[in-house]
Amino acid sequence: GNSVTQMEGPVTLSEEAFLTINCTYTATGYPSLFWYVQYPGEGLQLLLKATKADDKGSNKGFEATYRKETTSFHLEKGSVQVSDSAVYFCALRGYAGGTSYGKLTFGQGTILTVHP
Amino acid sequence: DAGITQSPRHKVTETGTPVTLRCHQTENHRYMYWYRQDPGHGLRLIHYSYGVKDTDKGEVSDGYSVSRSKTEDFLLTLESATSSQTSVYFCAISGNTQAYEQYFGPGTRLTVT
Numbered sequence: 001g002n003s004v005t006q007m008e009g010p011v012t013l014s015e016e017a018f019l020t021i022n023c024t025y026t027a028t029g030y031p032s033l034f035w036y037v038q039y040p041g042e043g044l045q046l047l048l049k050a051t052k053a054d055d056k057g058s059n060k061g062f063e064a065t066y067r068k069e070t071t072s073f074h075l076e077k078g079s080v081q082v083s084d085s086a087v088y089f090c091a092l093r094g095y096a097g098g099t100s101y102g103k104l105t106f107g108q109g110t111i112l113t114v115h116p
Numbered sequence: 117d118a119g120i121t122q123s124p125r126h127k128v129t130e131t132g133t134p135v136t137l138r139c140h141q142t143e144n145h146r147y148m149y150w151y152r153q154d155p156g157h158g159l160r161l162i163h164y165s166y167g168v169k170d171t172d173k174g175e176v177s178d179g180y181s182v183s184r185s186k187t188e189d190f191l192l193t194l195e196s197a198t199s200s201q202t203s204v205y206f207c208a209i210s211g212n213t214q215a216y217e218q219y220f221g222p223g224t225r226l227t228v229t
Contacts, residue, residue, distance in 0.1 A: 032214075032215040032216070032217075034215070034217060036220075042222060042223075043206055043220035043221050043222045043223050044159075044206065044208075044220040045220070046217050046218070046219065049215050049217055051214055051215045089158065089159070093215065093216055103149070103161060103164060103174070104149075104159075104161070104218055106158040106159045106160075107158060108156070108157070108158045109158050
């Protein structure tokens with residue numbers, strides 16, 4: 001079956017530091033990949049997505065590239081801010097032939113804390 | 117933001133009582149999902165719907181049932197609540213886009229005592 005593995009947290013950084021959160025996946029076919037962010041007390045928000053190999057998703061300074069050869073979708077940001085403190089989830093939507101109901105498989109989540 | 121609301125937002129109930137959580141959307145999206153979020157487990161799919169009256173089980177469906185009589189509403193029922201069902205429950209929706217990206221509601225925090 002499909003699975004997503006994220007680097008374990010928590011991750012603690014100083015403001016303006018470079019961020020990488022690793023995500024690798026296992027899936028058959030051609031999955032779509034997503035990063036979601038969850039701020040305290042809120043639901044998940046879609047941060048970025050990629051639907052095919054070598055696609056780069058980007059939003060709010062965050063980027064992730066769909067690497068089929070390494071089955072990875074690592075999240076990066078060049079300069080984090082205190083406001084980026086949140087939980088980040090990597091997710092996968094598997095593709096099963098001509099039928100898909102959009103079911104997602106999530107990683108465990110990585111807590112990011114950014115200090116001033 | 118996608119128009120998704122969940123009610124109630126917080127609920128405390130006793131073991132053995134039935135509980136119904138409601139998800140309401142204003143986006144006219146076909147697909148709706150219920151997840152639970154627990155520390156150390158991320159999000160796990162309980163049930164999902166691919167149309168009115170069309171539902172199916174997710175990975176943790178035991179003890180839960182769902183109904184969808186209208187496009188905009190998806191109900192999750194705990195038939196007889198147990199302490200193991202204490203969790204935060206999220207509803208999500210998706211439409212017929214290439215990626216089927218999902219949009220989440222604000223969540224319901226349920227405590228079973």
